[in-house]
Amino acid sequence: MTHSARRIGRSLALVLPVVLVLSGTLAVTMVPWADNTPSQILTASAEDVSVPAKPRAAQDVLREKLLGELQQGETPGDVLTHLQQEVDRRPSLAEHCVGIARALGRAAVDVYGPTKAQSFARPVCDTAYATGVASMG
Numbered sequence: 001m002t003h004s005a006r007r008i009g010r011s012l013a014l015v016l017p018v019v020l021v022l023s024g025t026l027a028v029t030m031v032p033w034a035d036n037t038p039s040q041i042l043t044a045s046a047e048d049v050s051v052p053a054k055p056r057a058a059q060d061v062l063r064e065k066l067l068g069e070l071q072q073g074e075t076p077g078d079v080l081t082h083l084q085q086e087v088d089r090r091p092s093l094a095e096h097c098v099g100i101a102r103a104l105g106r107a108a109v110d111v112y113g114p115t116k117a118q119s120f121a122r123p124v125c126d127t128a129y130a131t132g133v134a135s136m137g
Contacts, residue, residue, distance in 0.1 A: 007110070059096035062086055066100065067107050076108040076120035076129070084124045097125035105132020 062083075070079050083100060087093045093100075101124055108117035114133060121130040 007107075058090065059093055059100065062093060062096075063100045063103055066104060070104060070107050070111060076104060076112070076117060077122065079104055080120070080122055080124045080129060087125070098128040101125040101128035102132035102135070105129040105134075106136045109133055109136035 066079050066083055069082065070076060074082075080101070083097065083104070087097050105117065105121075105128070108120060108129075109132075111117070112120075114136065117133045117136075118130065121127070121133065
C-alpha cells in the first residue's frame with residue numbers, strides 16, 4: 001500500500017465519524033415490519049443522552065483545508081501563501097503554523113517528489129515546510 005493511500009485512509013478514518021455525527025445522521029429509526037405503536041418507536045438519540053460534538057479546532061480545519069487545496073492541484077507555493085495569509089489574519093494560529101507547514105511539506109513530497117517539492121520552499125513559519133519535505137525525502 002502506498003504512503004498516499006495510507007494517508008487518505010487514515011484521514012477518512014478520522015474525518016468520517018465526525019462528518020456523520022455533525023451532519024445529523026442520528027434520526028428516528030423505524031422498520032416497516034416492526035410494531036409502530038408509539039411505545040414501540042425508538043429514536044437514535046434522546047435529549048438527556050445526546051452530547052453535542054466538540055467543535056473542531058481552527059488549526060485542524062485550516063490544516064485540512066490547505067492539504068485539500070494541495071491535493072486538488074494548487075501548487076505548494078500558493079498553499080503556503082494561503083497559510084501565511086491565514087496566520088496574518090488570525091494571529092492565534094501562529095503557534096500551529098510550524099505543524100501545518102510541515103504537514104504541507106510532507107504532502108507535497110507525495111504529490112511532487114522531494115526535489116520538486118523542495119523547490120517550493122519559502123520562509124513561511126521559519127523553515128517548517130522544508131523540514132517536512134526533508135523528513136519524507
